[in-house]
Amino acid sequence: MAEGTWYAGDIDRVIVTEDQIRAKTEELAKQIAADYADADSLLLVGVLKGALMFMADIARALGRYGPPVEVEFMAVSSYGQGTTSSGVVRILKDLDRDITGRHVIVVEDIVDSGLTLSWLMKYLRSRSAASVDVVALLRKPDAVKVQVPVRYVGFDIPSEFVVGYGLDFDERYRELPYVGVLKPEVYARS
Numbered sequence: 484m485a486e487g488t489w490y491a492g493d494i495d496r497v498i499v500t501e502d503q504i505r506a507k508t509e510e511l512a513k514q515i516a517a518d519y520a521d522a523d524s525l526l527l528v529g530v531l532k533g534a535l536m537f538m539a540d541i542a543r544a545l546g547r548y549g550p551p552v553e554v555e556f557m558a559v560s561s562y563g564q565g566t567t568s569s570g571v572v573r574i575l576k577d578l579d580r581d582i583t584g585r586h587v588i589v590v591e592d593i594v595d596s597g598l599t600l601s602w603l604m605k606y607l608r609s610r611s612a613a614s615v616d617v618v619a620l621l622r623k624p625d626a627v628k629v630q631v632p633v634r635y636v637g638f639d640i641p642s643e644f645v646v647g648y649g650l651d652f653d654e655r656y657r658e659l660p661y662v663g664v665l666k667p668e669v670y671a672r673s
């Protein structure tokens with residue numbers, strides 16, 4: 484696994500492997516493509532920064548199976564620099580264009596408390612999208628404070644702090660190709 488990388492020594496264990504992510508992304512893209520077979524196009528709205536890897540991979544997979552996609556990004560903040568949700572959602576980067584009448588799919592790396600997504604779905608609906616669905620690679624069912632309908636879910640994972648494949652701890656570890664848990668001493672030294 485991860486030999487020769489700077490981060491390998493910091494990872495306690497892998498939760499979702501690179502192969503599992505690849506296979507699941509294909510599966511989710513096929514499902515979305517089947518459900519939206521009649522749509523002219525899909526507008527993927529990636530939630531920065533965490534969704535960067537998943538956005539690229541799901542867009543490529545949809546390119547093989549689905550209707551044409553267009554991509555947009557939003558940046559919102561719910562965490563600050565720690566490891567727990569604050570419940571405060573702020574727009575750091577808004578959509579660049581009108582989404583009226585569009586079939587929107589929000590692309591998220593993780594649904595933790597659900598606060599970000601709950602807020603985002605209301606926001607996108609208020610901008611007159613024809614439909615708003617969500618594809619999330621990871622979901623922590625135990626941590627859900629707000630019930631949000633996530634139509635497409637990759638993996639339900641335990642309520643532990645995870646990094647990799649876009650997810651960070653203090654802006655590090657986003658480049659890991661898998662999702663893993665950090666060794667306790669990493670937190671102790673930061």
Ligand code: PRP
Nearest residue numbers: 531532533561562568595596597598599
């Ligand atoms: C994370 C993650 C989700 C959100 C989920 O983003 O990418 O967008 O938190 O948490 P919630 O379900 O508890 O609301 P974060 O705010 O850490 O920003 P980042 O993606 O830029 O790292």
